[in-house]
Amino acid sequence: MAPKASKPPKAQPKAPEPPKEYPSISSLHQDLYQSSRPFLTLAQTKGLSSLSPTEKSAYANSRFLETNVWKTWPSPQQKEFWAAVEKQNIPIPLPKPRDLGKDSRGQELGTYTVEEYAQYRKRERQLQGLRRESVRFRDRREKIPDGEVSEGAIEDEKNRRKLIGLLQGKRMGLYEGNPEWDDVVPIPQDDGEGALAQIAYTDEYAEAMGYLRAVMAAKEHSPRVLTLTEHIISINPAHYTVWLYRASTLFSLQSSLTEELEWVNEVALENQKNYQIWHHRQLLIDHLIPTISPEAVKSLEESERGFMTQMFEQDGKNYHVWSYRQYLCWKLDMFNDTELRSIEDLLRKDVRNNSAWSHRFFIVFSDPKYATQGSKATEYDSKIPEGLLEREIEFGKAATFEAPQNQSPWNYLRGVLRKGGRELASLESFAGEFVKIGEGEEEDVRSSHALDFLADVWAEKGENVKADKALGLLGGKYDRVRKNYWDWKRAGLKVGGLKVGS
Amino acid sequence: MSLVSGPGRAGTSSALPEELQLAIEPHVKYIQSLDTRKDELEYWLTEHLRLNGLYWGLTALHLLGRPDALPREETIDFVLSCQTEDGGFGAAPGHDAHLLYTVSAVQILATVDALHVLKERGKGGGRLAVGKYIAALQNRETGTFAGDEWGEEDTRFLYDALNALSLLHLLDLVDVNKAVDYIISCANFDGGYGVSPGAESHSGQIFTCLAALSIAGRLDVVNGDKLGRWLSERQVEAGGLNGRPEKLEDVCYSWWVASSLSMIGRLHWIDGGRLTEFILKCQDPKEGGLADRPGDMVDVFHTVFGIAGLSLLGFPGVEEVDPVYCMPKKVVERVLGAK
Numbered sequence: 001m002a003p004k005a006s007k008p009p010k011a012q013p014k015a016p017e018p019p020k021e022y023p024s025i026s027s028l029h030q031d032l033y034q035s036s037r038p039f040l041t042l043a044q045t046k047g048l049s050s051l052s053p054t055e056k057s058a059y060a061n062s063r064f065l066e067t068n069v070w071k072t073w074p075s076p077q078q079k080e081f082w083a084a085v086e087k088q089n090i091p092i093p094l095p096k097p098r099d100l101g102k103d104s105r106g107q108e109l110g111t112y113t114v115e116e117y118a119q120y121r122k123r124e125r126q127l128q129g130l131r132r133e134s135v136r137f138r139d140r141r142e143k144i145p146d147g148e149v150s151e152g153a154i155e156d157e158k159n160r161r162k163l164i165g166l167l168q169g170k171r172m173g174l175y176e177g178n179p180e181w182d183d184v185v186p187i188p189q190d191d192g193e194g195a196l197a198q199i200a201y202t203d204e205y206a207e208a209m210g211y212l213r214a215v216m217a218a219k220e221h222s223p224r225v226l227t228l229t230e231h232i233i234s235i236n237p238a239h240y241t242v243w244l245y246r247a248s249t250l251f252s253l254q255s256s257l258t259e260e261l262e263w264v265n266e267v268a269l270e271n272q273k274n275y276q277i278w279h280h281r282q283l284l285i286d287h288l289i290p291t292i293s294p295e296a297v298k299s300l301e302e303s304e305r306g307f308m309t310q311m312f313e314q315d316g317k318n319y320h321v322w323s324y325r326q327y328l329c330w331k332l333d334m335f336n337d338t339e340l341r342s343i344e345d346l347l348r349k350d351v352r353n354n355s356a357w358s359h360r361f362f363i364v365f366s367d368p369k370y371a372t373q374g375s376k377a378t379e380y381d382s383k384i385p386e387g388l389l390e391r392e393i394e395f396g397k398a399a400t401f402e403a404p405q406n407q408s409p410w411n412y413l414r415g416v417l418r419k420g421g422r423e424l425a426s427l428e429s430f431a432g433e434f435v436k437i438g439e440g441e442e443e444d445v446r447s448s449h450a451l452d453f454l455a456d457v458w459a460e461k462g463e464n465v466k467a468d469k470a471l472g473l474l475g476g477k478y479d480r481v482r483k484n485y486w487d488w489k490r491a492g493l494k495v496g497g498l499k500v501g502s
Numbered sequence: 503m504s505l506v507s508g509p510g511r512a513g514t515s516s517a518l519p520e521e522l523q524l525a526i527e528p529h530v531k532y533i534q535s536l537d538t539r540k541d542e543l544e545y546w547l548t549e550h551l552r553l554n555g556l557y558w559g560l561t562a563l564h565l566l567g568r569p570d571a572l573p574r575e576e577t578i579d580f581v582l583s584c585q586t587e588d589g590g591f592g593a594a595p596g597h598d599a600h601l602l603y604t605v606s607a608v609q610i611l612a613t614v615d616a617l618h619v620l621k622e623r624g625k626g627g628g629r630l631a632v633g634k635y636i637a638a639l640q641n642r643e644t645g646t647f648a649g650d651e652w653g654e655e656d657t658r659f660l661y662d663a664l665n666a667l668s669l670l671h672l673l674d675l676v677d678v679n680k681a682v683d684y685i686i687s688c689a690n691f692d693g694g695y696g697v698s699p700g701a702e703s704h705s706g707q708i709f710t711c712l713a714a715l716s717i718a719g720r721l722d723v724v725n726g727d728k729l730g731r732w733l734s735e736r737q738v739e740a741g742g743l744n745g746r747p748e749k750l751e752d753v754c755y756s757w758w759v760a761s762s763l764s765m766i767g768r769l770h771w772i773d774g775g776r777l778t779e780f781i782l783k784c785q786d787p788k789e790g791g792l793a794d795r796p797g798d799m800v801d802v803f804h805t806v807f808g809i810a811g812l813s814l815l816g817f818p819g820v821e822e823v824d825p826v827y828c829m830p831k832k833v834v835e836r837v838l839g840a841k
Contacts, residue, residue: 205546213596236547241598244652279654317749319704323697354747358702361691366700377691377700378725407735407747415691481741485734485771 025117026110029097036094037062058088066093104168127167130160138182154179173207174231180224186210187217208232216245221252230263237271243280250284257288265307269314278320282327289331301332305342316346317355326362335367351399357408364392365419380421389420397430404434404447414453424457431457437473448478455489464493506536506544507801510789522782524812524819525790529805530568532790533559536802552594553584555802557606560613562806564830565813565821569614578616581607582623589624589631590650600650601639604632605662612669612837613829633672636663645680646698656697657688661710664717665827669837673717682720685711693728705736705745709758712765716826721766730768733759741776742784742795752794753784753804756811761825764814774815781808 022028034041039059043051051059061084064070070081100109103120112120137157141149157179165172175181188210208231215225229246232239250260261284268277289297311321328334340363346356365371365384375381393416399409417424434450437443445451455470468490475486510532536559539545548555556577563571583595584607590599591607611617621628639648640663647659660681667673687699688711694703695711708729715721736743736759742751743759756777763769783796784804791800792808806828813823822831 205543238547238550240550240593240600244598247652279652282654283652317746319697319702323701326698326700352748355702358690358692358696362700374687376687376689378689378693411692411732411747418691481737481739481773481776482734482771483773485731485768488771 022114024110025112025114026097026100028114033094033097036091037066039090040066040093054088057084058090061085061088061090062093065090123167127164130164130167134160134164137179141179141182174204175207175211175228181211184211184214184218187213205232205235208235212242212245221249223253225249226253226255233267237267237274238276240276243276247280247283251287257284260284261288265310268307269310272311272315272318275320278324281324285328285331297332301328301334304328304332305334305338309342309345312346316350316353319355322355322359325359329363333368335363335369339363347399351403352406352408354408357412361412361415364388377415378418381419382421384419386420389416389422392416393427397427400434400447400450404450407449410447410449410453424453424460428454428457435470437469445473445478448474451478459493468493506539506542506548507799510786510791510800512784512786512791512793512796512798512800522779523787524782524809524817525785525787526566526568526819528786528788528790529792529809530563530566530571530790532786532800533563533802533805534571550593550597553581553591553603553606553610554593556580557610557613558802558806560610561829562802562809564613564833565806565809565823567819567821574614574616577610577614578619581610582619585625587625589626589633589635591632598650599635601636601647601659601662601666602649604636605666608632608666608669609827609829613833615833615836617670617837629670629672633667633670633675636667637672637675639663640676640681642677642680645677645682645684647681657685657695657707657714658697658710660684661714664714668717669827678718682715682718682723685715686723689725693725693732702746703732705733705743705755705758705762708733709762712762713826716765724766726766726768730763730766730771733763734768734771737772737777741773741780743772743777750795751780753781753792753811754794754807756781757807757814757828760811760814761828764825769814778812778815778817781811784808 020031022031039055039062042055043059048056048059061081064081065085070078073081100117102108109117109120134157137153137160158177161172161177161179165177175184175186186207188206208228211228212232215222215228226246226249229242229249232242233246236242249255250257261281264277264281264284268274268281271277285300288300292300308321308325311318329339340360343356343360343363346353347360350356361377365375365377365381370383370385370388372381372383375383393413396409396413396416400406400413403409413427414424417426431450431453434447435445435454437445437451451470451474455467455474458464458467458470471486471490471493475483475490479486536555560572560577563569581591584591584593584597584603586592586599588599590601591604592599593603597603608617611619617629620632625631636647639650639659640646641648641655645660646655646657647663648655649659663676664673664678664681667675685695688695688697688701688707690696690700690703692703694705695708696702696704697707701707712721712724715724735747736745736755738744738751740751742753743755744751745755745758760769760772760777763771781792784794785792785808786800789800790805791802792805793800794804809820810823810828813820814825823829824831824834827834
């Protein structure tokens with residue numbers, strides 16, 4: 001038996017063609033375009049004359065489709081035409097793909113992947129919707145009197161703008177995104193070609209400054225100005241004009257100055273070197289004092305002292321704080337024991353703190369309770385009580401024992417003696433405790449300042465040989481960097497009658 | 503002029519040569535480059551010092567013998583753009599006027615020999631408008647000056663006022679005697695001067711007080727020996743000078759202290775050789791600029807005061823500086839007439 005002729009193998013069901021991968025949206029568009037014009041392409045590649053009659057006819061119909069010329073024909077002819085198109089299976093030719101343009105970062109949209117482009121279109125549609133809503137919000141608000149837009153609506157709009165910023169891939173500015181600032185048109189920096197807006201990391205500062213310029217131009221003093229200036233100060237506390245504008249806004253709004261002081265405390269603690277802040281503080285105090293009771297003034301003295309103590313924990317020699325403290329002493333009459341104790345605490349921590357020494361001199365010798373009014377720091381004041389002079393001399397002496405080579409108490413002692421009209425010689429034996437340079441003694445100098453002091457004592461007493469020896473040692477051994485100064489003093493001894501530092 | 507610090511660091515570029523030189527060319531380039539750094543946040547955050555910065559940069563260039571290193575017309579235009587309606591000057595266009603910037607404006611115009619532009623293009627009728635702005639800031643009771651209409655007082659402002667007014671030949675607008683009395687009241691028990699009566703002695707404030715007294719022709723009220731003693735004590739082991747006792751040395755005090763000593767004729771009381779060495783160690787010889795101390799970032803403030811300090815010390819190749827005005831001596835003589 002002849003084997004049955006085997007059947008030709010059954011055609012396997014054709015595997016579905018894997019979806020074609022496109023590297024970019026523009027390549028997809030290009031492909032769709034090409035596949036919508038098979039006969040036109042055929043004619044182009046093979047040449048019209050080599051086409052078969054059927055192909056030629058399909059080509060002609062494609063052309064009619066592409067040029068839309070069929071629309072001008074009478075309707076029976078159109079019908080016939082469409083029947084042919086269907087029969088020949090001619091696709092409708094697509095228009096040539098247009099350039100998709102660029103995104104906000106300047107990238108060609110055509111280079112997006114198909115997926116990315118779909119996302120992009122979706123985002124754009126969302127954005128358009130949000131922007132329409134936002135415009136509607138602004139329109140509504142313009143028609144409604146101030147303050148009558150509900151908080152909820154404003155909150156919604158804020159979120160809407162956040163979303164717009166997010167979808168744009170570029171965060172909206174803090175003020176641009178806040179409906180409460182819609183009525184302000186920021187004034188950009190006018191400083192030559194400085195294209196500030198393009199500088200990414202100064203955006204926040206530049207935007208805030210733009211709004212500040214605008215509110216200043218409009219002389220606006222409102223609560224939102226306080227928020228704005230606080231923001232700018234947090235970025236740049238050295239901006240003098242911002243502080244001034246903030247102060248004038250506070251005063252015109254009659255805002256709570258004690259609250260402001262508390263806020264300024266924080267800023268000062270974070271910005272040790274800043275000095276604009278201290279002038280601001282003085283303005284606040286000047287305005288505050290006339291409005292509060294004597295008890296409140298007393299507690300202000302305490303809280304201010306507490307704050308300055310905090311400042312001094314970071315830098316006990318901060319010149320701005322000390323200047324402010326003297327202003328405050330006059331303003332609040334702080335010539336009292338608490339102030340003196342507070343200074344002593346600082347000196348206990350650092351006996352070399354010249355600022356604290358200087359302040360002590362000020363507190364002790366300017367106290368209006370006994371000091372001659374207007375007596376200069378360099379002048380003798382007959383009104384200073386003897387007991388007080390003694391106290392200060394003992395205070396200075398104790399500090400020199402603690403740190404003999406510390407010039408502050410030595411200068412202080414000279415200052416006290418001068419105020420009390422006493423001679424340097426009154427402290428000769430005290431200074432002598434730090435210095436052994438006599439004949440036959442083993443030389444021992446524990447403080448060049450003591451040696452300097454003694455040289456002046458001896459010159460004062462006319463003991464020139466001893467003075468000359470001391471000055472020689474200072475210039476030649478203990479303070480060589482100032483040799484010329486010591487030599488000059490030695491020369492003065494020879495001329496006689498030279499007094500320095502008394 | 504930008505106040506942005508760096509990029510250079512003092513005294514770190516490789517090994518310093520045995521014999522320290524002043525790196526003039528790098529310093530000039532450094533100052534010229536400052537205005538091109540607008541893409542740095544610090545450039546914008548220091549806007550409130552812009553006019554001071556221009557004065558510092560310009561003065562440094564003049565002292566380095568390169569007066570033409572900044573474009574003159576642009577310099578003048580910028581200064582004028584900072585003037586406000588009241589005749590004073592702000593730190594930058596749109597800023598409020600303040601004495602600190604008004605004096606810089608006058609100094610810059612004087613340095614580039616352009617005070618006459620105030621008449622041609624200034625606000626409110628020329629130099630008199632500037633003079634009146636300054637004069638209105640004097641406290642007629644005490645004699646001192648506020649920095650602006652807000653009333654903060656400081657011996658710095660007093661000096662700024664006398665400095666600018668004298669360059670404008672308008673000292674008559676203010677009570678100079680009262681101003682002198684005020685300075686006298688700021689003298690401290692240690693011989694120095696502070697920001698106000700009773701305030702701690704500070705080398706910077708001493709400079710302003712002495713310079714103001716010099717302009718007033720009243721250095722006779724100073725106890726020069728006592729003050730010179732305190733000032734000379736500012737030199738520390740490293741050779742540099744500090745501003746107050748027990749503080750670190752800093753190049754800018756090479757100016758405040760040395761110019762003060764110079765004004766009272768006692769500059770020789772400190773060791774000039776060691777101070778020179780200290781200043782030179784504070785420069786970045788490659789990238790240019792000076793810092794407060796070796797190892798720190800350079801900036802234009804320390805650059806000008808370091809160079810001015812070298813000038814006081816007679817360093818070769820540096821133009822002579824006027825200790826009262828911190829401007830080239832030639833310029834001061836041209837404006838005021840040789841003394």
